[in-house]
Amino acid sequence: MPPAARPIVFVSDFGLGNEWVGICHSVLAGISPRSPIVDLTHLIRPLEVQSGGLLLADSMPYIAEDAVILGVVDPNVGKDREVAIGTNSGRYLVGPDNGLLSLAWKAAGGVATVVEITSPEVIRPPRAESFRAPDTLCPAAAHLAVGGALDQLGPALEPATLNALALPEPEISDGEIRGEVLDFNRFGNIQLNVREADLARAGLEDVPCLTIKAMAALAEARRGSTYAVFEAGEYGVIFDERGWMEIVRGNPASALEGLGLSPGHLVWITRSRVP
Amino acid sequence: MPPAARPIVFVSDFGLGNEWVGICHSVLAGISPRSPIVDLTHLIRPLEVQSGGLLLADSMPYIAEDAVILGVVDPNVGKDREVAIGTNSGRYLVGPDNGLLSLAWKAAGGVATVVEITSPEVIRPPRAESFRAPDTLCPAAAHLAVGGALDQLGPALEPATLNALALPEPEISDGEIRGEVLDFNRFGNIQLNVREADLARAGLEDVPCLTIKAMAALAEARRGSTYAVFEAGEYGVIFDERGWMEIVRGNPASALEGLGLSPGHLVWITRSRVP
Amino acid sequence: MPPAARPIVFVSDFGLGNEWVGICHSVLAGISPRSPIVDLTHLIRPLEVQSGGLLLADSMPYIAEDAVILGVVDPNVGKDREVAIGTNSGRYLVGPDNGLLSLAWKAAGGVATVVEITSPEVIRPPRAESFRAPDTLCPAAAHLAVGGALDQLGPALEPATLNALALPEPEISDGEIRGEVLDFNRFGNIQLNVREADLARAGLEDVPCLTIKAMAALAEARRGSTYAVFEAGEYGVIFDERGWMEIVRGNPASALEGLGLSPGHLVWITRSRVP
Numbered sequence: 001m002p003p004a005a006r007p008i009v010f011v012s013d014f015g016l017g018n019e020w021v022g023i024c025h026s027v028l029a030g031i032s033p034r035s036p037i038v039d040l041t042h043l044i045r046p047l048e049v050q051s052g053g054l055l056l057a058d059s060m061p062y063i064a065e066d067a068v069i070l071g072v073v074d075p076n077v078g079k080d081r082e083v084a085i086g087t088n089s090g091r092y093l094v095g096p097d098n099g100l101l102s103l104a105w106k107a108a109g110g111v112a113t114v115v116e117i118t119s120p121e122v123i124r125p126p127r128a129e130s131f132r133a134p135d136t137l138c139p140a141a142a143h144l145a146v147g148g149a150l151d152q153l154g155p156a157l158e159p160a161t162l163n164a165l166a167l168p169e170p171e172i173s174d175g176e177i178r179g180e181v182l183d184f185n186r187f188g189n190i191q192l193n194v195r196e197a198d199l200a201r202a203g204l205e206d207v208p209c210l211t212i213k214a215m216a217a218l219a220e221a222r223r224g225s226t227y228a229v230f231e232a233g234e235y236g237v238i239f240d241e242r243g244w245m246e247i248v249r250g251n252p253a254s255a256l257e258g259l260g261l262s263p264g265h266l267v268w269i270t271r272s273r274v275p
Numbered sequence: 276m277p278p279a280a281r282p283i284v285f286v287s288d289f290g291l292g293n294e295w296v297g298i299c300h301s302v303l304a305g306i307s308p309r310s311p312i313v314d315l316t317h318l319i320r321p322l323e324v325q326s327g328g329l330l331l332a333d334s335m336p337y338i339a340e341d342a343v344i345l346g347v348v349d350p351n352v353g354k355d356r357e358v359a360i361g362t363n364s365g366r367y368l369v370g371p372d373n374g375l376l377s378l379a380w381k382a383a384g385g386v387a388t389v390v391e392i393t394s395p396e397v398i399r400p401p402r403a404e405s406f407r408a409p410d411t412l413c414p415a416a417a418h419l420a421v422g423g424a425l426d427q428l429g430p431a432l433e434p435a436t437l438n439a440l441a442l443p444e445p446e447i448s449d450g451e452i453r454g455e456v457l458d459f460n461r462f463g464n465i466q467l468n469v470r471e472a473d474l475a476r477a478g479l480e481d482v483p484c485l486t487i488k489a490m491a492a493l494a495e496a497r498r499g500s501t502y503a504v505f506e507a508g509e510y511g512v513i514f515d516e517r518g519w520m521e522i523v524r525g526n527p528a529s530a531l532e533g534l535g536l537s538p539g540h541l542v543w544i545t546r547s548r549v550p
Numbered sequence: 551m552p553p554a555a556r557p558i559v560f561v562s563d564f565g566l567g568n569e570w571v572g573i574c575h576s577v578l579a580g581i582s583p584r585s586p587i588v589d590l591t592h593l594i595r596p597l598e599v600q601s602g603g604l605l606l607a608d609s610m611p612y613i614a615e616d617a618v619i620l621g622v623v624d625p626n627v628g629k630d631r632e633v634a635i636g637t638n639s640g641r642y643l644v645g646p647d648n649g650l651l652s653l654a655w656k657a658a659g660g661v662a663t664v665v666e667i668t669s670p671e672v673i674r675p676p677r678a679e680s681f682r683a684p685d686t687l688c689p690a691a692a693h694l695a696v697g698g699a700l701d702q703l704g705p706a707l708e709p710a711t712l713n714a715l716a717l718p719e720p721e722i723s724d725g726e727i728r729g730e731v732l733d734f735n736r737f738g739n740i741q742l743n744v745r746e747a748d749l750a751r752a753g754l755e756d757v758p759c760l761t762i763k764a765m766a767a768l769a770e771a772r773r774g775s776t777y778a779v780f781e782a783g784e785y786g787v788i789f790d791e792r793g794w795m796e797i798v799r800g801n802p803a804s805a806l807e808g809l810g811l812s813p814g815h816l817v818w819i820t821r822s823r824v825p
Binding site for chain 3: 017018019021022023025027029030033034037075127128129130131134149270
């Protein structure tokens with residue numbers, strides 16, 4: 001009996017409204033019919049490389065060490081190199097060389113080897129430049145899933161030449177954190193680049209209510225453990241299941257709109273003076 | 276060759292916009308790579324336990340007798356017991372002990388044995404209380420799918436201690452049914468707790484037009500067999516593919532809005548006096 | 551070891567908000583647990599047979615030659631014959647005889663043999679006329695996927711009796727193309743029945759800007775290779791990854807609204823006189 005195929009974990013910004021995800025599945029299953037295919041999500045906001053990269057990295061603890069991870073969020077499709085990366089944890093990463101995979105390879109033990117995907121034995125000329133994945137990235141991922149070697153995909157690259165996202169670090173002083181908006185979701189909840197340990201480093205870990213100052217507005221936000229504890233319109237601070245500080249607001253209000261924030265914007269977090 | 280793994284049928288209110296469903300698939304496939312995973316739907320309206328429980332129970336005739344059914348709709352996640360149930364039909368049910376599974380186990384022949392999911396050999400401490408499923412319910416379901424024993428998941432519970440949904444029964448008299456709104460869908464169609472046999476019990480089975488009285492409004496609704504037969508704005512009554520009476524309205528009007536109804540509201544159904 | 555099962559490729563207008571897709575998966579996996587199931591998409595606009603048929607046909611180059619393709623978009627469910635078609639390429643097609651499969655069988659080498667799906671050994675009486683697929687089409691598709699014979703599904707039909715979509719052909723003269731709207735998407739992009747070769751036949755292949763005349767409005771549209779090159783509100787013409795001419799408009803404007811078009815409407819394409 002042949003060894004089982006590696007699972008393929010697939011994340012993209014393709015959406016579900018057309019045939020793109022299905023066509024990729026069709027190609028993957030054609031080459032590696034025994035691989036479970038896990039759709040992490042295909043609703044990454046279109047072209048948002050950092051959002052996709054963060055979601056992928058934060059999902060890593062739940063992804064098997066023999067998985068082949070296929071990520072496609074590529075605003076410059078056809079211009080970026082396409083790469084396949086062997087990580088020190090055993091997982092493979094396949095996608096464009098635009099930083100999308102960089103947070104994931106850090107979470108997966110770092111890059112062991114990397115190749116550019118060019119081999120005509122594995123891939124084929126894309127039928128459309130705007131939709132290369134089924135002809136290049138999918139065959140490459142499936143090749144690895146059935147046990148094919150990384151170096152059959154194309155020439156080795158120097159890992160240092162890979163593009164990486166620079167995730168902004170919060171600035172922490174005694175009693176204040178200057179954080180940055182990483183992402184938001186459809187409920188208007190705001191994800192900041194702040195971890196629970198950062199609160200402790202600023203001496204704010206036991207503060208029941210925090211002041212969140214943005215350029216355009218200011219909110220007093222109560223600490224809580226879940227969304228449900230906040231009154232309608234009330235601001236709150238929780239740590240989400242991925243470990244990031246989240247600014248939320250009791251339904252149906254939106255923290256994102258209330259504070260006028262977008263990804264990349266700064267916020268200042270201090271002890272609230274409100275009684 | 277090892278015996279094939281049991282299929283896993285998965286229903287939740289997780290939505291498709293983030294990585295939650297994908298992470299659960301990743302964990303399930305990691306433990307039981309040979310199980311087909313069937314996503315019944317992940318768009319149960321958030322936290323609507325009865326809606327999820329009804330959909331699951333009504334789907335039972337189409338679900339294999341060797342299936343492991345994983346249901347996650349849990350407004351009190353972290354507070355409810357997590358349980359695994361062996362039914363008399365052979366199907367397993369895994370989920371929170373909040374009633375979500377109760378209509379399903381009735382449709383699957385009743386509870387044979389039930390355990391609380393606690394075993395550290397199978398599950399792990401949840402990485403996040405707000406998202407326990409990948410660390411507790413998913414490993415438990417996959418354990419059963421690969422042929423693991425129910426009693427390895429934790430201590431036996433008394434079936435009578437399980438929480439069950441009390442689905443409201445219609446009140447039927449000669450010429451009148453007092454029903455209750457069970458659910459609605461995005462088209463504004465209203466599902467009532469009324470079966471075709473109830474119409475006959477009230478002597479209304481051959482009535483071509485019914486009066487539907489709600490607290491806030493009243494409609495004359497024509498019997499029909501499909502949505503397409505009703506004029507724009509016209510009210511109609513059909514029996515849906517799950518066997519429930521549905522109040523519909525010709526596109527683009529919404530019966531739900533027109534009658535001012537919500538789940539739990541009462542309606543009175545009688546013979547229409549309109550000519 | 552038994553031979554691997556054929557992959558099943560599934561496309562429908564069922565949407566993702568209820569249990570329909572899941573129930574079909576449950577039935578398919580119950581009969582053919584080793585078949586990879588590829589969901590091409592389930593968000594075909596409801597009841598839009600031509601839209602589904604085109605998407606399926608255009609996806610054919612990416613679909614394996616041993617695939618069983620299950621298509622369900624059926625405004626007349628319960629009235630149409632249900633058919634299973636063996637194509638000359640080896641792929642099977644299963645669905646209603648309403649034209650949905652006709653563009654696909656042309657793309658798959660034409661019809662070799664076709665049967666009506668009636669056999670009580672394979673299918674069962676539908677539990678609901680409005681949702682026949684899990685009782686008829688799904689068992690038939692899964693029967694073929696596990697290696698069952700086509701002629702076990704029911705009596706042979708004369709291929710010439712199958713319903714086919716008549717895809718409108720553009721009218722081409724020197725310097726002008728009269729095309730027709732095939733479809734549109736949620737961005738308001740308009741797909742026309744015009745291929746890149748048609749532009750050349752009209753002598754318009756090197757024209758940098760085209761005039762698009764509709765009944766209600768007129769636009770000057772610049773040729774481009776991707777969506778991103780057009781300014782906000784600017785009209786553009788690209789060829790999409792499926793090979794069709796698409797009229798687009800720089801975000802956030804909608805070409806569909808701007809030109810007042812719907813599927814079936816005519817447009818006239820000429821050289822732009824705008825400098």
